[in-house]
Amino acid sequence: MAVFDHIATGFTAVFTLQKLLYCFFGVFMGMLMGVLPGIGAMATISMLLPITFYVSPDVGLIMLAGIYYGAQYGGSIASILLNLPGTPSSAIICLDGYPMAKQGRAGPAIFLTTVASFLGSMFAVILLLTIAPLAARLALTFGAADYFSLMILGLVAAASLARHGVARGLAMVAVGLILGMVGTDVTSGTYRFTFGLLDLADGLSIIAMAMGLFGVSEIISNLVSGAHRRRVPQSIAFRDLVPVKKDLRQSSGPVARGGIIGAFLGILPGTGASIASFVAYGFEKRISKVPGEFGKGHVPGIVAPESANNAAAQAAFIPTLTLGIPGDAVMALMMSALIIHGIQPGPTVIESHPDLFWGLVASFVIGNVLLLIMNLPLIGLWVKLLTIPYRYLYPVILVLICVGVYAVSSNVYDVVQVFLFGIVGYLMMRAKLEPAPMLLGFVLGPLLEDNFRRALILSRGELSVFVERPISLSLLLASAALIAFSLRRPVAVAADGDQSREVSR
Amino acid sequence: MLAGPVLLLFGAAVFAAAWTYEIGELRRMGPGYFPMLLGATLCLFAALIALQDAKDRISSGRRARRTIRSGTGNRFQWRPRILPLFAILLFAMLLETAGFVPAVIAAVATAGFAERSNSSLAIAVIAAATAIFTSTVFVYLLGIPFRLFAV
Structure with a gap:
């Protein structure tokens, strides 16, 4: 069985002291930063990216991935205790997690979300073992036109699940694609949109953009809203964590469904952990026999999204590594980190770097077991951490962002870009324009253009090439269906999204 | 709600700037071709957003006016x-x-x-x-x- 070979390859690759240490460090830092509201996986990855320059790419990737899924575990703790999401993907946990805390059931809520996270992750690992090689093999048959259509599907998926309507999402995708054009055109060597600045010849910095759009604008909006004041978490003893039997019985179905939804949305390029958690919540609510219980501390309302966001965080590696198309904004950052290390993600990665790929999958198992073991005994530490006032933390976060961005490129203009994107990000937030589709567009822009050009050179300028190839045609039809669907029913998650945002203010 | 108009301007600027590069034709695209398409695409979506926002504003105009009045207590925090x-x-x-x-x-x-x-x-x-x-x-x-x- 090939699957067992993969498992063997993976565990052989990962059992070195260095990799285990970096895996532990990654999940621990991810968890820690996930717990703190206002710093998500994105900021943590940017801050710690310089560390990976001193190790081999596979070790670096294990650490960065650990941060991502570690943050999913940590994020729900702040949601439950403070009604303030630790990461965007745990915003929905506030809806039922915080009411549980108010009923004195914060302990069981944290226990249940931890276990749900673990199970969701394991579901994604199984998918990685079985589906990823198939996806890679399928991707090898892709032509330029197919790649183009696949990216269109990914971009449309990211846009159509945006909270404020598909038009806003698509517009942000277009803005991202345009920003991706800045720099040297690979085909002709022409400088485009550089305004004569040599520092822009290599294009805009994705890390600076991510930090400005997500990190800095988040800090500003937290300070303006004042949501961080007047919040003190209740303390929780280790023995308070035990859930009652009813909780466990209520959880099994939602966890399984959440895992499936999360894994599916994770595999689909363009949608990641945040969207998965919203969709899983909406789905549970719709099929529930007691929809009125949601929002009052209903257990399925925390375990389904938590299982979903973890499954998505790990399944998102499938399109990123096998197709070279990042699953969400964090994956886009991860992909650029790999490229810095000289590894171009694509269908050949599994074949040419089996140790890297299967080692990463094995590290997911180890990292999740570590998180499961670590999370509950350390609950006292996490609660302590949440008592540090935000007003002391944010200046440090801001400076760490600047230092991290500079450390990656040694170029002070990248820090200036953080400043500019910070302004843009804040204005976008005010205008209800979401940054995630934009960042995805930015990363995919050059790839999209390249494949568009190549497809049309091969077809001698015949646009019909995009509908003549069956793969390309079906991907384009799926994109069209997605747009039609989200136009007709302005996103099922929209209502939930607004609700959770109001709750967290 | 300036999102639509601002994005429309940005799209138009990109569209115009793309013409300063070589456009080429579909079978041999120059460096300006794709940016030109993107600029046009953005204009389309921006117009859509502007329309939607205008519609929303008309339908919720009364409510919006009331919230502005009640919000005068908050000074703008710079x-x-x-x-x-x-x-x-x-x-x-x-x-x-x-x-x-x-x-x-x-x-x-x-x-x-x-x-x-x-x-x-x-x-x-x-x-x-x-x-x-x-x-x-x-x-x-x-x-x-x-x-x-x-x-």
């Missing part, structure tokens, strides 16, 4: 909006001219004053601690060649 951004800019300007430590201290201090409840003493302590922590981690442990003091 500190949390300006100071964090200024801190980043200051960091960028000081890093290579004054050195790593002054840049970190100046940025933490500037950002710190964005929140009214922060006392000067607290900010001084945080600034000093951050400078020591980042110098240790980034310069000594990671060996990133920052100059701690340039002057």
Whole structure:
């Protein structure tokens, strides 16, 4: 069985002291930063990216991935205790997690979300073992036109699940694609949109953009809203964590469904952990026999999204590594980190770097077991951490962002870009324009253009090439269906999204 | 709600700028072709957003007016909006001219004053601690060649 070979390859690759240490460090830092509201996986990855320059790419990737899924575990703790999401993907946990805390059931809520996270992750690992090689093999048959259509599907998926309507999402995708054009055109060597600045010849910095759009604008909006004041978490003893039997019985179905939804949305390029958690919540609510219980501390309302966001965080590696198309904004950052290390993600990665790929999958198992073991005994530490006032933390976060961005490129203009994107990000937030589709567009822009050009050179300028190839045609039809669907029913998650945002203010 | 018009302007500017590069034709696209398509696409979506927003505003006009009146108690807070951004800019300007430590201290201090409840003493302590922590981690442990003091 090939699957067992993969498992063997993976565990052989990962059992070195260095990799285990970096895996532990990654999940621990991810968890820690996930717990703190206002710093998500994105900021943590940017801050710690310089560390990976001193190790081999596979070790670096294990650490960065650990941060991502570690943050999913940590994020729900702040949601439950403070009604303030630790990461965007745990915003929905506030809806039922915080009411549980108010009923004195914060302990069981944290226990249940931890276990749900673990199970969701394991579901994604199984998918990685079985589906990823198939996806890679399928991707090898892709032509330029197919790649183009696949990216269109990914971009449309990211846009159509945006909270404020598909038009806003698509517009942000277009803005991202345009920003991706800045720099040297690979085909002709022409400088485009550089305004004569040599520092822009290599294009805009994705890390600076991510930090400005997500990190800095988040800090500003937290300070303006004042949501961080007047919040003190209740303390929780280790023995308070035990859930009652009813909780466990209520959880099994939602966890399984959440895992499936999360894994599916994770595999689909363009949608990641945040969207998965919203969709899983909406789905549970719709099929529930007691929809009125949601929002009052209903257990399925925390375990389904938590299982979903973890499954998505790990399944998102499938399109990123096998197709070279990042699953969400964090994956886009991860992909650029790999490229810095000289590894171009694509269908050949599994074949040419089996140790890297299967080692990463094995590290997911180890990292999740570590998180499961670590999370509950350390609950006292996490609660302590949440008592540090935000007003002391944010200046440090801001400076760490600047230092991290500079450390990656040694170029002070990248820090200036953080400043500019910070302004843009804040204005976008005010205008209800979401940054995630934009960042995805930015990363995919050059790839999209390249494949568009190549497809049309091969077809001698015949646009019909995009509908003549069956793969390309079906991907384009799926994109069209997605747009039609989200136009007709302005996103099922929209209502939930607004609700959770109001709750967290 | 300026989102639609602003994006429309941006799209139009990109569309116009694309013509300054070589456009080419579909079978042999020049560097201007794809940006031109993108500029046009953005204009389309921006127009859609502008329309939607206008429709929303008409349907919820009455409600909006009421919230504005009730919101007059809140003064516009410029500190949390300006100071964090200024801190980043200051960091960028000081890093290579004054050195790593002054840049970190100046940025933490500037950002710190964005929140009214922060006392000067607290900010001084945080600034000093951050400078020591980042110098240790980034310069000594990671060996990133920052100059701690340039002057």
